[in-house]
Amino acid sequence: MVSGKTVFVPEDAAKFESFKPAIEAYNKDVIEQMEKFDPEFYAKCVAEIPAEEVLDSEPIDATSFLSLLSPQERTIVGDLTIEDLTQKQLSGELTAVEITRAFIKASIVAQLTTNCVMQFMIPEALQRAQELDDYLQTNKKLVGPFHGVVVSLKEHINVKDRITCASYVSYLDNIAPEDAASVKILYKMGAVFHARTAQPQGIMHLDTWNNINGRTRNPRSTRMSPGGSSGGESAIVAMNGSVIGVGSDIGGSIRAPAAFTDIFGIRPTTRRISLYSGVSSGKGQESIVAVQGPLARSIEELDTYMRVYINEGKPWLYDPTCVPVEWREPKLPKKIRIGVLYDDNLVTPFPAITRGIKTAVNKLSENAEFEFVHLNPTWFSEKEMEDIYTTNLKLYTCDGNQVQMEMWSPSGEPLLPLTKHYMKFGGGEALSCYDNKMLNAQRDALKMKMFQKYFADVDFILSPTYNGPAEMAAESLYWGYTSFWNLLDYPNVVFPVNVAHDVEKDAQIPELKQNKYEKMVWYKDNGEIRYDPKSYIGGPVALQLTGNRFCDEDVVALTKKFVAALGVERR
Structure with missing residues (x-):
């Protein structure tokens, strides 16, 4: 490739038209999974939540629609931290299935208000939760520190045997051959994955809008942007739809979404969290290196995620680009x-x-x-x-x-x-x-x-x-x-x-x-x-x-x- 100006890729309406059936099928699956999970709850949500054109134009607080959940479900998704969720499973007060169902309901509300989900994995999440409950009942211990903790993933992160398109229309037939290293690590720790969230076209906007599922909205005011490129993650986390959202950042893509939606996010030093494997245009980029990191509703949960992921997950055993540096005790000066x-x-x-x-x-x-x-x-x-x-x-x-x-x-x-x-x-x-x-x-x-x-x-x-x-x-x-x-x-x-x-x-x-x-x-x-x-x-x-x-x-x-x-x- 020679240096110099690059001519923009030609936009081809005829080509794009030929991809419309694939786009429709992809989006249809999201709707069908929501309907099938709990038809009565889904119908109630559709009846209560305003139309898209209203959400796009009015400063609506989408979190108000979490009232559609039962009081117990609101407590699970709104009040319980990672430590609370794991301890209540260990004590028998809650099951992984109960926790997962509550977060699925919150994520359905999140999707219908903010359009944050690219792909649901509801059957897999419920199956995983049941397996975790069975393990706990048999072994009287948790699988790991994230046992039954519901985690959402930015869609460009690979999940084996699932479409991973990274919001590129031409990648709607791309089936991930393996789980990303982070998915393997979190799964081993006991996490439940239920949703993969939206990112913008090209994954290089501080906004979230693409040609597959459209525009993602801000839960705090739906006519605003949720930030980008991890705007699907910021929206679902701010809507109590997951405990932790896993995003990525090469120019602000964790931090702007966290800021826009009034939550917490960390952009770690490079090589501490694995980026392997997923879809993006950043392959071979060494001048500015992307990072992966969590978004959460508290700084304590960011700390927990980083400590568990690094010290117990040991990403350098999965990815040779990760540095074998553990999450240490902080050292702050007195002044x-x-x-x-x-x-x-x-x-x-x-x-x-x-x-x-x-x-x-x-x-x-x-x-x-x-x-x-x-x-x-x-x-x-x-x-x-x-x-x-x-x-x-x-x-x-x-x-x-x-x-x-x-x-x-x-x-x-x-x-x-x-x-x-x-x-x-x-x-x-x-x-x-x-x-x-x-x-x-x-x-x-x-x-x-x-x-x-x-x-x-x-x-x-x-x-x-x-x-x-x-x-x-x-x-x-x-x-x-x-x-x-x-x-x-x-x-x-x-x-x-x-x-x-x-x-x-x-x-x-x-x-x-x-x-x-x-x-x-x-x-x-x-x-x-x-x-x-x-x-x-x-x-x-x-x-x-x-x-x-x-x-x-x-x-x-x-x-x-x-x-x-x-x-x-x-x-």
């Missing part, structure tokens, strides 16, 4: 020094984000254990950040989108607006080997500067996760607040701060910069301001905490302290 970035010196956040980070820092500053340092004056300049983000974008499309086009071309599927936006990253040009190496060298120099300058002065960095609260559908344009850390491979945890967008408090437009990325976020093509305070009603605010590489445990530990001090409870 914790936290650098605060109120913005990234490139794109000014929307007012709710600025208010949220100031509110959080003011509250946390009451704790003598924390010392906060304003990083913006010594951070990279606007010009430096513009160059860094441009480098970041060029590395995403370093092959000139060639692999993506090879995956789209057989179906001729239409390219969605955010797909076209992504394909223009870095000009959409294929890099020569030399140019790619030079950009890698720039990345490595930045990584060292981060280590020697910033993390020599502070222990952690607190920053926005995104330039706004939960974004509107198809409008998540700027990745810089998250992708910066993918480029440098520093671990992050995203957590809620009990702040949401307020029309009156967040109406004032701040002083804006004039760089192209600021204009992209704040202005419409006609030059008018894009930001409308009325559009973001109820959009949650979440922050991002970053620590040193392979110090993920410490980031989680400090997040625990933060959420306790802020009064952030399990969602």
Whole structure:
């Protein structure tokens, strides 16, 4: 392949039309599984839940429809942690089948309100739950620490003998030959898999919309985006449809969804969690390496997942790319020094984000254990950040989108607006080997500067996760607040701060910069301001905490302290 501009893959309506029966059959299976599981419950849900056009246009709180579950079911899916669920099975108070049925019901409500599920596995989940109950009855012990814990999977993660399409229409006949390493590990620990969730076209949007099952909605306000690319996971977890959601992240794809839906997510240091095996366009990508990680409704459950997965699952025994580094006990200094970035010196956040980070820092500053340092004056300049983000974008499309086009071309599927936006990253040009190496060298120099300058002065960095609260559908344009850390491979945890967008408090437009990325976020093509305070009603605010590489445990530990001090409870 030569360097230079790549011509976009031609969209072929005739080709795409020939795939319509496969799309219809794929989606029909989702409906049939919901109907067959509990016809009466499904009919009640359909009667109570608004039509799609209403959900798409109104700021509806989808979590309110969890009232369709019985009180006991609501307790199971809403109140019980991983530890609670396993202990209640061990004591005989609950069975794995009861737990699984409750989460299936919640996931049906989630699907009918948010359209988060690509593929249900309801018969398999119920069979697995019964096997776990039989094992416990016979052996008087649990299979493992996730015995009967219901886990959802981002659909591009392989599940043996199931269609794995990663939202590529041309892959609707792709049957996974094996389970992904993470699926094997979690299964061995006792997990129950019931649903595989949506991701966007090409898996490279901070939104979730594709040509197979359409648009996924935000449970907190259905006209908003759930983030992406793990937006199906954020939606089902926020809807109490699973205890843990397994997502992936190469530019913000765990963190933006967690932030948009008011839950927790971790982007671990690379190589700690296995990425083997699944479908994506990222094969051979070494300049910016993707990670896999969990989304959950509490920081404690993220901690539990990481500890169990790494220390008991030992992913390096399944995947040679994983480092044999155990999840250790955290080591926090007595006085914790936290650098605060109120913005990234490139794109000014929307007012709710600025208010949220100031509110959080003011509250946390009451704790003598924390010392906060304003990083913006010594951070990279606007010009430096513009160059860094441009480098970041060029590395995403370093092959000139060639692999993506090879995956789209057989179906001729239409390219969605955010797909076209992504394909223009870095000009959409294929890099020569030399140019790619030079950009890698720039990345490595930045990584060292981060280590020697910033993390020599502070222990952690607190920053926005995104330039706004939960974004509107198809409008998540700027990745810089998250992708910066993918480029440098520093671990992050995203957590809620009990702040949401307020029309009156967040109406004032701040002083804006004039760089192209600021204009992209704040202005419409006609030059008018894009930001409308009325559009973001109820959009949650979440922050991002970053620590040193392979110090993920410490980031989680400090997040625990933060959420306790802020009064952030399990969602």
